[in-house]
Amino acid sequence: MQFSQIYGQSLLKESLRKMAEGKQIPHAVIWLGEDGTGNLPLAMAFATYLHCATPVEGDSCGRCDACGKHARLLHPDMHLSFPVIGKAGEAGGALSTSYLAEFRQAFTGNPYTSFADWLQLMEAGNKQASISRAECYDLMGRLSLTAYSGSWKILLMWMPEFLGQAGNVLLKMLEEPPPGTLFFLIATRTDHILPTIVSRAQVLRVPPIESDEIARAMVELHHLDHGEALSRAPLAEGNLTKMHQLMEAEEVVGLGDSLFMEMMRLAYSGKVTPLMVWLDQVSELGREGQKKILLVGLELLRGCLLEIHGARTLQPMEATQQAFIAGFSRFLDIPKINRIHKQLQEAILHLERNAHARLLFHNLVNRLHETLRPELQ
Numbered sequence: 001m002q003f004s005q006i007y008g009q010s011l012l013k014e015s016l017r018k019m020a021e022g023k024q025i026p027h028a029v030i031w032l033g034e035d036g037t038g039n040l041p042l043a044m045a046f047a048t049y050l051h052c053a054t055p056v057e058g059d060s061c062g063r064c065d066a067c068g069k070h071a072r073l074l075h076p077d078m079h080l081s082f083p084v085i086g087k088a089g090e091a092g093g094a095l096s097t098s099y100l101a102e103f104r105q106a107f108t109g110n111p112y113t114s115f116a117d118w119l120q121l122m123e124a125g126n127k128q129a130s131i132s133r134a135e136c137y138d139l140m141g142r143l144s145l146t147a148y149s150g151s152w153k154i155l156l157m158w159m160p161e162f163l164g165q166a167g168n169v170l171l172k173m174l175e176e177p178p179p180g181t182l183f184f185l186i187a188t189r190t191d192h193i194l195p196t197i198v199s200r201a202q203v204l205r206v207p208p209i210e211s212d213e214i215a216r217a218m219v220e221l222h223h224l225d226h227g228e229a230l231s232r233a234p235l236a237e238g239n240l241t242k243m244h245q246l247m248e249a250e251e252v253v254g255l256g257d258s259l260f261m262e263m264m265r266l267a268y269s270g271k272v273t274p275l276m277v278w279l280d281q282v283s284e285l286g287r288e289g290q291k292k293i294l295l296v297g298l299e300l301l302r303g304c305l306l307e308i309h310g311a312r313t314l315q316p317m318e319a320t321q322q323a324f325i326a327g328f329s330r331f332l333d334i335p336k337i338n339r340i341h342k343q344l345q346e347a348i349l350h351l352e353r354n355a356h357a358r359l360l361f362h363n364l365v366n367r368l369h370e371t372l373r374p375e376l377q
């Protein structure tokens with residue numbers, strides 16, 4: 001990870017460079033910031049900078065052996081620790097090393113991986129993640145070894161909030177660290193970390209990302225045009241995770257429209273093969289996305305009702321929605337609208353009660369077909 005790969009945080013990057021040049025690095029640092037501000041990738045980039053053989057212009061070179069190993073999270077002097085759930089057969093507490101492959105995959109795929117994403121990747125379900133006592137003893141063993149590269153040994157612990165009382169095992173080491181050892185603790189809040197640990201570390205605040213840099217991320221990662229990105233960036237409040245959530249929610253809204261329109265075409269035609277493809281697509285959406293299709297449907301149906309009465313909705317509508325309403329209304333009358341309305345509402349209710357989505361939508365399309373084409377029944 002290089003500083004140049006991280007969105008914004010220019011002031012913090014500058015003070016980290018100064019810290020490295022002056023060799024004034026506190027031996028224990030809490031990198032405090034929300035998920036999505038980049039506290040984890042920043043600590044990774046700083047570690048890379050410290051190990052890089054040939055840094056250039058205030059950043060790691062990205063080409064030397066150390067940089068190559070860091071990019072794959074394989075540097076032997078970088079010890080990673082993070083909350084995990086126990087695997088079968090692990091007596092005395094789970095170890096991060098059991099999930100190292102998954103962690104590498106998650107972080108190299110998205111350096112801004114959130115803790116919620118991580119739990120999902122471990123398929124944690126209702127299981128509690130933690131940093132166990134066994135993990136703390138394992139770390140002490142690893143840190144007591146001589147540095148492989150002759151440079152800094154770095155322990156990077158993500159979410160020390162999950163240490164619990166097990167963290168007391170590390171106090172002695174935090175107080176008198178082995179020579180050349182740095183502790184980087186990546187946290188979102190200090191009030192959930194053992195006070196004995198907080199008091200032994202220096203807190204480095206990672207602020208929200210600058211708005212123009214959030215806009216750059218919107219352009220690069222979500223292909224928004226520059227002007228639009230600039231006007232919407234403040235909504236993300238300097239948080240890249242929040243930005244992704246905003247963008248994805250909007251994509252689902254757009255998708256909800258087209259999936260509903262497609263569903264009504266399928267219900268009218270009664271064609272089976274395209275229905276199976278459509279059901280595949282809907283099954284992949286989360287429950288919220290599936291519900292969105294039906295809610296969008298109620299909205300469009302209301303538009304059809306007004307259209308039939310010769311009144312246009314006052315709500316602003318997109319051109320595709322207007323075209324759909326004008327076209328679809330020709331196949332409807334008031335009793336049909338009422339029946340479809342009822343069928344959609346029932347489906348929403350069943351979806352909220354965790355009905356099997358694929359069966360539910362299949363059933364719904366069949367019933368809509370009966371409503372729309374009574375002459376074929």
Ligand SMILES: [Zn+2]
Pocket residue numbers: 051052053054055060061062063064065066067
């Ligand atoms: Zn390098």
